[in-house]
Amino acid sequence: MISVPVSPYVELARWTLDRLGVGYTEECHAPVFNTLAARRHRGSTVVPLLDIGASSLGDAREIVDYYEQRAPEELRLYPADEVARAEVMALFDEYFDVLGVAVRAWAYAYQLPLRASTTRAWLAGAPRHERFILPLVYPLIARRLGRGLKLHAGSIPEQRAIIDTSLARIGARLADGRRYLAAGRLTAADLALATLLSPAVLPPGYRGPLPAFDELPAPMQREVEEIRAHPAGQFVLRLYAEERGPASA
Numbered sequence: 687m688i689s690v691p692v693s694p695y696v697e698l699a700r701w702t703l704d705r706l707g708v709g710y711t712e713e714c715h716a717p718v719f720n721t722l723a724a725r726r727h728r729g730s731t732v733v734p735l736l737d738i739g740a741s742s743l744g745d746a747r748e749i750v751d752y753y754e755q756r757a758p759e760e761l762r763l764y765p766a767d768e769v770a771r772a773e774v775m776a777l778f779d780e781y782f783d784v785l786g787v788a789v790r791a792w793a794y795a796y797q798l799p800l801r802a803s804t805t806r807a808w809l810a811g812a813p814r815h816e817r818f819i820l821p822l823v824y825p826l827i828a829r830r831l832g833r834g835l836k837l838h839a840g841s842i843p844e845q846r847a848i849i850d851t852s853l854a855r856i857g858a859r860l861a862d863g864r865r866y867l868a869a870g871r872l873t874a875a876d877l878a879l880a881t882l883l884s885p886a887v888l889p890p891g892y893r894g895p896l897p898a899f900d901e902l903p904a905p906m907q908r909e910v911e912e913i914r915a916h917p918a919g920q921f922v923l924r925l926y927a928e929e930r931g932p933a934s935a
Contacts, residue, residue: 687712688724689737691817692807694786698746698881699734700893704931706757710736714811716820718827747782750874762872770869777867777875785852786882791835792845793885796906798828798837802902810895846909848885856918866876872929879918880925886913 687703689696691714703710713927715723721731726744727733736743743749754763766769793866797804801824809817820827856879859867884892888899888910899907913919 687737688720688727688729688733688825689714689716690720690733690808691810692896693733693894694790694882695746696734697884697892697894698877699736699749701765701877701881701930702746702753702763706753706761708753712811716808716812716816716827717831719812719816719820733743750778750877754874763812763872763877765869765873767869772841774866774873774875778878780852781875781878781882785849786851788809788845788848789886791837791841792849794831794835795837795841795845796903797897798832800901800903803897804828807895807897842905849913851917853913853918856921857916860917860921872925874924876929880922880929883913883918884921886910887919887922889923890915891926891930 687696687699687710687765689699689712691712696712700712713723721729724730724733724735727735727737729744730743734746734749736749743752750763752818757763759766764774805824807823809820812820856867862884864870866872880889885896886909888896899910902910914923
């Protein structure tokens with residue numbers, strides 16, 4: 687699996703594979719360098735990329751869908767009931783396409799200026815040549831990533847507003863005391879929420895190299911504390927504590 691290991695979308699793929707006991711080798715790269723590696727496996731700029739031999743799965747959604755079709759019934763992430771399945775799919779898509787994108791942009795808006803801690807996260811598990819080159823070209827990669835995420839001076843409040851809209855809906859859903867988002871059991875919606883909100887919660891048990899809380903700038907620390915205290919943040923912390931099994935060997 688070609689990854690940028692800090693990515694919450696990579697974490698979504700990891701959790702899916704670990705839950706099913708699917709063995710994989712994670713090949714870690716810094717941003718931009720991952721594209722060069724992915725080309726060897728019929729991939730693009732998107733991570734994770736999972737080479738399954740005859741073909742490659744091009745992102746976390748493809749990985750979830752591929753293994754969902756092959757999982758034993760008791761481990762499937764989508765309910766068999768059509769109504770419940772549609773509900774889970776809608777939630778997954780919202781977290782994958784809206785919440786996760788906003789959290790990623792919000793986190794990078796805070797962290798791209800923090801060269802030292804961001805470099806450490808990007809280089810976790812990376813090859814030696816990337817460890818040598820990245821510190822030299824960090825400003826170029828940070829600018830390229832910032833352009834790709836369309837970051838600007840108002841990105842933090844702009845993305846936080848999108849996050850808060852999702853948090854309000856999640857809070858309303860959880861207000862009846864349910865332990866899972868839908869279908870009365872762990873589903874793809876729960877995994878998507880737990881992983882894609884992780885950069886704003888920093889849950890123990892996250893497999894990637896998230897920054898330590900005390901490395902964050904003070905305004906980001908305050909926001910992380912707010913989101914952790916929200917019912918959605920508490921939900922993510924509980925899922926990591928209770929549902930995240932051991933990593934695949």
